[in-house]
Amino acid sequence: MMKKDNLERFVRDNREAFDDAEPPMGLWSKIESGLGGPGLADPIGNERDDTLSGRVVPLNGNAARGAGGWFNLNWRVAASIAVLLLAGTLLYKNYQPKTAAPSELVAAGPAYAQQVAHYTQLIDNKRAELKQMTGSNPALYEQFSADLDRLEHSYQGLKAELPQNPNQEVLIQAMIQNLQLQINLLNEQLRVIERIKHQNQKANENVV
Known part of the structure; x- marks a missing residue:
């Protein structure tokens, strides 16, 4: 399994293949904590499996930036679903047939x-x-x-x-x-x- 130092060395040696954008603070600690987790593809490859979305996302600067957007999108979708479920529950309670028995x-x-x-x-x-x-x-x-x-x-x-x-x-x-x-x-x-x-x-x- 690739450790943090090996992964940093790999990035430095292949810097030209990556975007010139600076990675966000705390990125390496997040990568280290995520190594070995389920659904993570071969770290040497250029692609990994995003366990939240099931999509294959390129491992570059754009992907790092896009990951945050994808998480935000997931939270927005989850919040929308929660609102719809709550509205459906209220509608069900308010519009139950009057013929329902006690x-x-x-x-x-x-x-x-x-x-x-x-x-x-x-x-x-x-x-x-x-x-x-x-x-x-x-x-x-x-x-x-x-x-x-x-x-x-x-x-x-x-x-x-x-x-x-x-x-x-x-x-x-x-x-x-x-x-x-x-x-x-x-x-x-x-x-x-x-x-x-x-x-x-x-x-x-x-x-x-």
Whole structure:
């Protein structure tokens, strides 16, 4: 293995093959500490393997200057990746679906969690349908929403009580029954709207 003195002698004897730029301070100590490290090619050759980048870099003054730039580039890339990962984590936390079941439900049993998630998604879809069908009658939508909101308020109260309640299974059953009541109410409201629309259509046909 080439020691520091041999490497210095090699550079002095072949100075014309190198750039005329002065090496940065501390370069020899860095070279010495790096001798024998993994991924280092034959030191007599004109090329070495850069273990950080996997590239083959010419062993000259330009390479010494470029190494610092490459390390800086690696740090910038690493920092950019860290920022992207952090942003992705925040987005995931902030935009998780509202249908996700509480952790207490998951602990009580996957079947409960799946059932609650299914009912919650169904309620969201039916609420959206209700809003669309009552677009021409905002007063009716407000009336229907008030009935639904009372049930939803009760559901949120049960959900908030869940972590501290020792009888979690009984409470979960009450939550599921509440969601079923919301679905039944929504179905009835949608049927009422359909009947109103049908009656209006018949009235218009009779007028014509």
